[in-house]
Amino acid sequence: MTVTNLLFATTPIVGAGFFGTIWQGIKNGFVYALEGIFDLTNAIHIPSYVLALFIFTLILKLLLQPLMNKQLRSTRMMQRLTPEVNEIKRRYANDQMKQNQKVMELYKEHNASPTAGCLPLLLQIPILWALFQALREFTPAHPEFYKFFWIPNLSEPDPTRIVLPLLAAVATFLQQRISTVNAADRTQKMMLYIFPVMFFFMVQGFPSGLGFYWIFYSLIGAAIMIPLKRKWAAEDKAFEEEQAAKKAAEAEEKRKRKAEAIERKKKNPKKPAQPIYHTEEGDFVNDVDAFDEEELDFDAEPEEGEDLYHWLARRGIRVKRKKMRLHPYSTEEEVVETCLMPDGKEVDIQSLRREYQALTQPAAAAQPPPDLKTLLGLGKKNQEQAEKANNETEG
Numbered sequence: 001m002t003v004t005n006l007l008f009a010t011t012p013i014v015g016a017g018f019f020g021t022i023w024q025g026i027k028n029g030f031v032y033a034l035e036g037i038f039d040l041t042n043a044i045h046i047p048s049y050v051l052a053l054f055i056f057t058l059i060l061k062l063l064l065q066p067l068m069n070k071q072l073r074s075t076r077m078m079q080r081l082t083p084e085v086n087e088i089k090r091r092y093a094n095d096q097m098k099q100n101q102k103v104m105e106l107y108k109e110h111n112a113s114p115t116a117g118c119l120p121l122l123l124q125i126p127i128l129w130a131l132f133q134a135l136r137e138f139t140p141a142h143p144e145f146y147k148f149f150w151i152p153n154l155s156e157p158d159p160t161r162i163v164l165p166l167l168a169a170v171a172t173f174l175q176q177r178i179s180t181v182n183a184a185d186r187t188q189k190m191m192l193y194i195f196p197v198m199f200f201f202m203v204q205g206f207p208s209g210l211g212f213y214w215i216f217y218s219l220i221g222a223a224i225m226i227p228l229k230r231k232w233a234a235e236d237k238a239f240e241e242e243q244a245a246k247k248a249a250e251a252e253e254k255r256k257r258k259a260e261a262i263e264r265k266k267k268n269p270k271k272p273a274q275p276i277y278h279t280e281e282g283d284f285v286n287d288v289d290a291f292d293e294e295e296l297d298f299d300a301e302p303e304e305g306e307d308l309y310h311w312l313a314r315r316g317i318r319v320k321r322k323k324m325r326l327h328p329y330s331t332e333e334e335v336v337e338t339c340l341m342p343d344g345k346e347v348d349i350q351s352l353r354r355e356y357q358a359l360t361q362p363a364a365a366a367q368p369p370p371d372l373k374t375l376l377g378l379g380k381k382n383q384e385q386a387e388k389a390n391n392e393t394e395g
Helices: 003-009 017-043 049-080 082-091 096-109 118-137 163-179 186-203 208-267 308-314 349-360 372-376 378-394
Strands: 318-324 334-340 346-348
Touching: 017 049, 017 118, 049 082, 049 118, 049 208, 082 096, 082 349, 118 208, 163 186, 163 208, 186 208, 308 318, 308 349, 334 349, 346 349
Parallel strands: none
Antiparallel strands: 318 334, 334 346
């Protein structure tokens, strides 16, 4: 089924009841607007329905542009946040739920939405549909001007089936190329080539007037985007400079607090701190109090050679051993470790252990899982037999 037949097949569904009345009103509104604009072109002695379509498209594009700007701002913000998103994915590589939660919180904080780019495209579908039906049924008041060079009737498809569809494909590609915010993004790169091909085949079955509408819409959109992209490039540069200055100020403030803490220690030496590790049941395994408040950093990464418990203590997270029944029907208890977060919540140590391993041993995650022979010990046995035979040969 062609695109033309598909649109006609769904017409009876829309044409019933209250919504059908509204839909007919929208189509009539397009027709009245087109005739009114044609009268304007006639008044300036350039009578042309194609020119009227251009003016109609320009007005419609300007009305929809604020929505398009909102979508583009959201897309640009997502591009800006890409380094932070990558950092979250690296930090929580072993906790997919936590990773998704942090990413969504970041998007919400900066008013960015991954689905914002779909709305302007979805809004174009009913407009194209209404124009398709309106132009297909349109009876111009001045039929002698309802044509364009090789096209005798704008209500019919391009008789060549090539020229107008090719122009529509080129205009679509140009608009997509200029409007693409992040050319490295896989989805946007794919849409850059899929949309032109899609509209090439669609316009072959469209009324020629609708083909001109899409060409004008794409070219006007590309023209609007050129100054906007220049403006946004300047804003992006200012944003990057602001972020760099903010990070430098945070690093300087952290260095300053650390220096002040060292000076206070020199002036007011404390008693020797208790050992960091305790093994008695019920005691904390690590000693958060061994650190000054200025030294605690919940987002700190492990330092070279730093073990799990010391890293957690430096983040203000206490590790405690306690007896627990691992099964509700079990009578035996085992000593397990739990983490007490700075906000008082108690969490399992395993998630923090995985985070620690991801930060200190990134290469370990990339190692392939052991094969079945290794798991069953067969590989080791075969290796020992080979070494034994080798030693007997050498002997």
